[in-house]
Amino acid sequence: MTTTTVTGVEVFDGTELLDGTWDVTFDENAVTALSPAGTHRAEGPAVDGAGATLLPGLIDAHVHFLDAGELTALARAGVTTALDMGTWPPPFVAALRASRAGADIRSCGAPIAGRGGPHARIPGFPSDSLVSTAEEGRRRVAARVGEGVDHIKLVLEPDGAGGPDAATAKAVVEEAHAAGLRVVAHASHTGAVALALEAGVDVLTHAPLDAVLAPDLVRQLGARESGHVVVPTLTMMRGVARNLGNPAVDYAHARDTVTALHRAGAVLVAGTDANRAPGVPAAVPHGSSLHDELALLVEAGLSPVEALRSATSTAAAAFALPDRGSIRPGLRADLLLVTGSPATDITASRAVRGVWTAGRPVDLDTP
Incomplete structure (x- = not known):
């Protein structure tokens, strides 16, 4: 040896x-x-x-995969662990796990989403991941558990935007927790953040672009006893805001939300939403983007040491990676x-x- x-x-x-x-x-x-x-x-x-x-090798707490070469790109940039937030089908995920091509991964498999939301219109999104009722949500969680996933990804939208309703979201969380799994919620709109907190999710990913998060939601996320973790994916949010060119979708909202969450004592973990999928609102490269994310977190008010913790010890603790x-x-x-x-x-x-x-x-x- x-x-x-x-x-x-x-x-x-x-x-x-x-x-x-x-x-x-x-x-x-x-x-x-x-x-x-x-x-x-x-x-x-x-x-x-x-x-x-x-x-320590860096941890990117939000990625997606199309091929094993992305594992190599991550590792070459110093990202030795990647938390997948939406990759399918299961045999492909299994192949990534076994490839030893670079970064070590943990995966949710395919996310659980609503039939009327934007994710339902993503080309190739698996129809068996779409839910409309609490019972369907429970069955989808059971299916993911059977696939051997490491966590559950739940895509939430504001009320009326086609995502799972509150009862369905709560059922997903309850079923996942019963199986000993964390629930990571896609919550890119302030209304979705409120729903995520109501449902009791463990991790919220994306800092909203529609507005700075309301003080009451910031207080809830900042309460350490709540156990909530936030993965802002500022790199992705900046890219989306630039690409949409809509004054109502402002990167400053995401940045200022992170500033407020940091001041409130929230647990912030670095993640990029790295992906090359067709039709995504912004392409984010694997590996190099985590260094962009660290810089954006510092711009939002974290010290360099706090930013480094967000991609090392804090990320490991948030996702139960004690080794x-x-x-x-x-x-x-x-x-x-x-x-x-x-x-x-x-x-x-x-x-x-x-x-x-x-x-x-x-x-x-x-x-």
Whole structure:
């Protein structure tokens, strides 16, 4: 088994930038040692970490897939875990899981949506994912559980826009929770956010473009005891606003909502909505877009350290991934080495020098 040591490197451990420089040793199972620089005898190959920072591999909490090459693109950008929010059919998802082509994935399979909403008109969207009643919602959850999904994705729309109604949404949440699964709600409109909170979902994805979220909803999402998590996908929201060119659909609403949520103490997790699907409102590239997302989160008021947490330890905790998101002995060796210090200058996260997934080096050069 190959053992590697990154020497003399600054370390952001998923929570904070550690004082001084460190030697970090890992194999194909896990990080094995984290020691002050020069105090640990390197075993196997050594990587010079001078002038660089070692971070946990990044987690993108909202992606979609069309092919295994996107897993490679993610890993080359330092994204070692991707949370899929809508990919089908099940054999394709299984193939992605088994491919070991780059990023490790967790998937919801196909989302559950309403028969009259926009998702029902997406080319190729599976008809057996569309629901109109609470009983249909329960059956769809049971089907996804049978497919071995990691979480449930529920597409919610404001009242009258064709999404699942409150009773159906609650039934989906109850059935998923009974199966031990989190529910992630697509809620890109302020009205959908209100419905998501009423239904009791665990994670809300997308910061609305129609208006800044109302103070009462911000307070609910900011209450840590509520357990809610928000994945704003600012990269996607910015792209949608630009492409629509509608003054009523304003990226500033999404940005200012994130600012308000951050001030209220909400749990914010980085996700991009990376996808190349035909007909989507904005194409978002896999991998590089997470670095855009981190910068947009900082522009919205997070510190660089808070933004990095949103893509490492906070994301891992939000999606119950206890083996990653931090650098410490015993955890999976998903690691990102960058030139400079993203804990003080978030743009340094883009300067990728090395990536390892489960201790294996990622080829950064082959086309």
